[in-house]
Amino acid sequence: MRSPTELTTWKKLADHQQEMNSIEMKSLFEADPKRAEKYTTHAAGWTLDYAKNRANEKTLSLLTDLVKEAGLEDTIKGMFSGAHINNTEDRSVLHIALRASQAQESLMVDGVNVLEEVRATLKQMEKFVAQLHSGEWKGHTGKTITDVVSIGIGGSYLGPKVVAEALTPYKKDDIKVHFVANIDGSDITGKLKQLNPETTVFVISSKTFGTLETLSNANAARDWFLSHGGSEASVSKHFAAVSSNVKKAVAFGMAKENIFPMWDWVGGRYSLWSAIGLPVAIAVGMDNFYELLDGAHQMDEHFRTAPFEENLPVIMGALGVWYINFHNAQTHALIPYDHYLRAMPAHIQQLDMESNGKANLLNGDGVETDTGPIIWGGAGTNGQHAYHQLLHQGTRLVPVDFIAPLASHNPIGEHHTQLFANCLSQSQALMVGKTLEQAEQELRDAGATTDQVAKIAPHKVIKGNRPSNTLLTDKMTPATVGALIALYEHRTFVQGTIWGINSFDQWGVELGKVLGTDIFNRLVSDSDNSALDASTQALIKAFKKAQA
Numbered sequence: 396m397r398s399p400t401e402l403t404t405w406k407k408l409a410d411h412q413q414e415m416n417s418i419e420m421k422s423l424f425e426a427d428p429k430r431a432e433k434y435t436t437h438a439a440g441w442t443l444d445y446a447k448n449r450a451n452e453k454t455l456s457l458l459t460d461l462v463k464e465a466g467l468e469d470t471i472k473g474m475f476s477g478a479h480i481n482n483t484e485d486r487s488v489l490h491i492a493l494r495a496s497q498a499q500e501s502l503m504v505d506g507v508n509v510l511e512e513v514r515a516t517l518k519q520m521e522k523f524v525a526q527l528h529s530g531e532w533k534g535h536t537g538k539t540i541t542d543v544v545s546i547g548i549g550g551s552y553l554g555p556k557v558v559a560e561a562l563t564p565y566k567k568d569d570i571k572v573h574f575v576a577n578i579d580g581s582d583i584t585g586k587l588k589q590l591n592p593e594t595t596v597f598v599i600s601s602k603t604f605g606t607l608e609t610l611s612n613a614n615a616a617r618d619w620f621l622s623h624g625g626s627e628a629s630v631s632k633h634f635a636a637v638s639s640n641v642k643k644a645v646a647f648g649m650a651k652e653n654i655f656p657m658w659d660w661v662g663g664r665y666s667l668w669s670a671i672g673l674p675v676a677i678a679v680g681m682d683n684f685y686e687l688l689d690g691a692h693q694m695d696e697h698f699r700t701a702p703f704e705e706n707l708p709v710i711m712g713a714l715g716v717w718y719i720n721f722h723n724a725q726t727h728a729l730i731p732y733d734h735y736l737r738a739m740p741a742h743i744q745q746l747d748m749e750s751n752g753k754a755n756l757l758n759g760d761g762v763e764t765d766t767g768p769i770i771w772g773g774a775g776t777n778g779q780h781a782y783h784q785l786l787h788q789g790t791r792l793v794p795v796d797f798i799a800p801l802a803s804h805n806p807i808g809e810h811h812t813q814l815f816a817n818c819l820s821q822s823q824a825l826m827v828g829k830t831l832e833q834a835e836q837e838l839r840d841a842g843a844t845t846d847q848v849a850k851i852a853p854h855k856v857i858k859g860n861r862p863s864n865t866l867l868t869d870k871m872t873p874a875t876v877g878a879l880i881a882l883y884e885h886r887t888f889v890q891g892t893i894w895g896i897n898s899f900d901q902w903g904v905e906l907g908k909v910l911g912t913d914i915f916n917r918l919v920s921d922s923d924n925s926a927l928d929a930s931t932q933a934l935i936k937a938f939k940k941a942q943a
């Protein structure tokens with residue numbers, strides 16, 4: 396329950412940063428021919444090359460000391476044993492249990508073996524998925540199901556949607572899975588236009604069954620069903636729910652056997668491994684969903700048991716803190732060189748920013764350091780034609796995680812080799828940059844005049860010395876995708892432990908919801924808004940004028 400600045404290693408790292416300021420990464424390679432080999436580690440089907448970092452042996456030793464002094468050994472034990480490490484909600488944090496149930500017999504939490512509940516829910520999912528794909532599940536007119544629509548938002552949407560997309564090569568072709576999240580009517584109306592109410596099942600995913608967007612979309616789907624031949628009596632044939640609020644789900648019209656449980660010890664952004672992942676299981680089959688869980692479990696065991704010096708989440712988490720708190724990096728970019736993984740940054744954005752976007756220590760005191768960074772990114776090579784300019788020549792330090800498979804699911808021509816070459820070239824360019832002399836010579840070689848060289852060369856200089864990690868896997872499979880997301884979950888936890896914050900609550904999202912309800916009521920009534928700020932008053936007036 397302390398500020399990281401109280402840790403003795405924190406001061407040592409601040410001094411060390413001064414030493415490292417004058418050392419360029421490329422010189423570290425010249426000084427140690429074995430650097431690449433030393434700064435590569437493996438786990439759960441992934442290889443992490445962290446050699447292109449502003450770090451030498453002393454840096455890594457200090458970072459390992461930092462995580463130890465921060466108590467990571469204890470917080471890992473706490474998580475895996477079901478301790479209530481989510482201290483503000485007095486809850487365990489056990490997304491690891493969701494993928495342990497096939498390999499482990501029991502995990503006692505508050506006197507209950509949670510793995511029994513997890514296994515029972517997986518069986519319930521298995522049955523539901525089998526009924527849909529076998530044709531046993533029929534709609535109210537006796538037709539088999541062709542489409543499943545998942546309605547949810549935040550952690551009840553992003554994880555499943557990103558994983559379903561990442562596993563496109565494994566999708567079954569008899570049932571199409573769609574995702575609706577936004578309360579913007581364009582989202583659900585766009586989907587409903589494509590659907591046949593006789594052959595569509597909606598899965599309403601909401602841990603609380605109280606989220607405005609999800610309930611509004613669920614009711615719109617229900618209205619659509621009822622106005623297109625459906626009846627109250629047949630709602631249960633076309634609606635299922637994933638929620639910890641069974642009472643509300645039953646009241647909506649779901650049959651109890653089609654309500655899949657969720658537990659308080661699973662945070663929304665960590666819930667894709669639970670029945671929230673039902674859309675994934677329907678899309679790619681339960682066997683591949685079990686593979687996903689197993690891949691994540693392999694990464695869990697690595698994180699739990701591997702020495703910190705070889706531990707992928709620990710190395711990546713600690714290096715992230717090195718840049719955020721000792722180099723003032725405000726953001727961190729994820730750039731998957733894999734088309735199917737293009738949406739992954741959006742999931743990790745919620746995972747990390749909702750976990751570590753905090754300003755209070757575990758004991759409630761304000762933090763004295765920066766905490767969670769802005770996570771962003773997008774698919775390579777697309778980003779090279781969009782925002783890589785800033786990465787190379789902007790004024791900000793943006794550490795990058797490059798993620799790439801060694802083999803493609805869709806080999807064609809030289810595409811994959813070109814893609815991979817671009818991934819490596821970007822991390823190399825970030826590190827080596829381009830000197831003024833090199834820029835001048837390049838221009839001379841291209842026939843530029845002396846004046847042109849003098850004018851243009853400074854604009855072509857690239858500082859370099861910009862850090863990146865490269866994560867490689869043989870292929871994106873359910874197991875390696877599962878391991879990758881688990882890797883980032885634990886990386887987030889490592890950083891939260893260092894900063895001494897609670898990574899598992901999200902009080903910050905409450906205010907917007909409360910104010911949103913108040914504004915909604917003002918938009919639909921003739922309320923006196925004079926107590927509001929002039930901006931909000933004017934905006935409410937503009938909206939109401941447009942509706943008139």
Ligand SMILES: O=P(O)(O)OC[C@H]1O[C@H](O)[C@H](O)[C@@H](O)[C@@H]1O
Binds near residue numbers: 549605609662
């Ligand atoms: O699953 P639900 O209860 O509908 O919550 C959906 C999402 O909304 C909340 O605002 C939280 O920020 C997210 O962590 C959560 O995943």
